[in-house]
Amino acid sequence: MLDRMRAATQGFIGRAIMTIVLGLIVVAFAVFGIGDVFRGFGSNKIASVGGAPIAPDDFRNAYQAIMQQYQRQAKTGLTNAQAHAMGLDVQTLGRLIADKALDVQAHSLGLAISDETIADAIRNDPRLKDASGAFSADRFEGVLRDAGLSERGFIAEQRNTDLRQQIGVSLVNGVTAPKALVEALARFDTQSRNVDYLTLPPAAAGDIAPPTPDALQSFFDARKESYRAPEYRAVNILAVTPTSLAKPGEVTDEDARALYDKVKDARFGAPEKRKLQQIVFPNEAEANEALAKIKAGTSFDDIAKARNLTDKDIDLGDVTRLGVFDKAIADAGFALAPDSVSDVVKGQFGPAIIRVTQITPANLKPYDEVAAQLKQEIAVERAANDALNVHDKIEDARVSGKSLGEAGKTVGVEERAIAAIDANGLDKNGVAVEGLDEKAALLHAIFASDVGVDDQPLATKDRGFVWFEVTKVEPPRARSLDEVKDQATKQWRDDQVAKALSAKSADMVQKLNAGATLASLAEAEKLETKSATDIHRRGGGGLDESVVAAIFNTSSAGAGSAATPAGRVVFKVTADSTPPIDPADPKVKALQSSVNEGLTDDLVSQYIAELQRQLGVVINDNALQAAEGS
Structure with missing residues (x-):
């Protein structure tokens, strides 16, 4: 729709029409009042801790960051209403208040960190180093972009973070769980x-x-x-996915076999493995001398013993060809017959002689067994672009006023009508409704919507789309015994x-x-x-x-x-x-560490809570709602 509006404004007449439309919008704001829309932003703070403000921008940036983090982990979209229901806004504000309380305390204690210390910390930050271990300006710029900060803002935030950590370290330095507590927990666990x-x-x-x-x-x-009967909703669903559009019959054996050759070792069986041994020599002369002795009847093991090498020293393990670091050694070892010895090989660590003691043949599914699967995969991949084209046609049809079902018919896709479904995906008989793409996300979206709402389609994992429209809502109700x-x-x-x-x-x-x-x-x-x-x-x-x-x-x-x-x-x-408790036992040490961490977390949390009580916390609800966008 936006593309059409842009196109419409390219000509003189289009620009004149858009000017009139925008003028009407301005008049509407003048009549009905624009003040209420922006009044929430009149305040310059979301909250204050001991008089120190938390700005709306600080909250918005932190709130968006935590929402984006959740979306990356859950691999699904997240609306403001959903984030609010999950309490992400409360978590965000709580963290900002805790940080601000520590900032105020650091200032009152006169704590400070020099610019040189901050710069040194940034240069040594592992996130900001390249593969060689050197500080990377490009990575630093990337972190600044992701955080939405200037270099000065990043340094200021780093300084605040380090000062907060100083307070935390001073609180918990030397705090350890009592020995009796750790032993009691260990006995509880090992009984x-x-x-x-x-x-x-x-x-x-x-x-x-x-x-x-x-x-x-x-x-x-x-x-x-x-x-009680749960809430049921009637819904129409239109799904367009590469899987549903795929035409595996149109994929040739040539294409499928090419994919098979590319992925067969990794996906359709185990490659050949060999138990290899090697003796590395300081120079080629000694290697040739040893090889001559082997050919004359001296065993490989005797050569190793003569060089004071143990079985562990010569063992390369039970490996695949790709599992051998040195390509020359791998090529030589995988060219040998069982229980045979190689000629002298020029390895990366010096001339070597290789012996293979055992061969485990490759276990590979033949092409014919997996051809149908590969053709389906190729067809789905090819249909991804088709799904995007169909998506655009359906959206165009909906913009022109067609219903969801009518829009589907324009591209030959049938709408599915579900008479009743609850939030758990069950029908009125308690039977799961099958065949729903992205079922969890779809159900969540259906029950977050309402009758008549024009919702955006959901994206599927295979790069498809699912449209839905709620046509009826049956509220929860009490059932009678007869039912x-x-x-x-x-x-x-x-x-x-x-x-x-x-x-x-x-x-x-x-x-x-x-x-x-x-x-x-x-x-x-x-x-x-x-x-x-x-x-x-x-x-x-x-x-x-x-x-x-x-x-x-x-x-x-x-x-x-x-x-x-x-x-x-x-x-x-x-x-x-209950076995005796040994403080040197790694499990007991891990338990000690875990209990120590729990104690320090509790101590810091209590300290911050007391700080907030002493400093006083004031929250501006109107500014908070405005910053949330609610």
């Missing part, structure tokens, strides 16, 4: 238990009579909220089974704690007993998380039970052990 157990299946609950009408009604009334009677009856029965199994398992646990054996209880119920060993709090023994949690909530020789999807598990702890 293990063994158990014997049995599983009570649903059948062990016995016969469950159908619910009476009153019982079912009471059960339903207590859980009415869980039976969900089958579902409620099943859940009532499941609840009764769970109660019966819980009572039965409680009785079994009581008997176990009184001295009965698990085997005797299992025999009476005609159930099988099992054992699980080396169970830790993080899992083990193939047991459900609920069972593991119950095992460690029981005394070291006690019994217990826990519900699982298969019924209810009854167990008896048969062993409990």
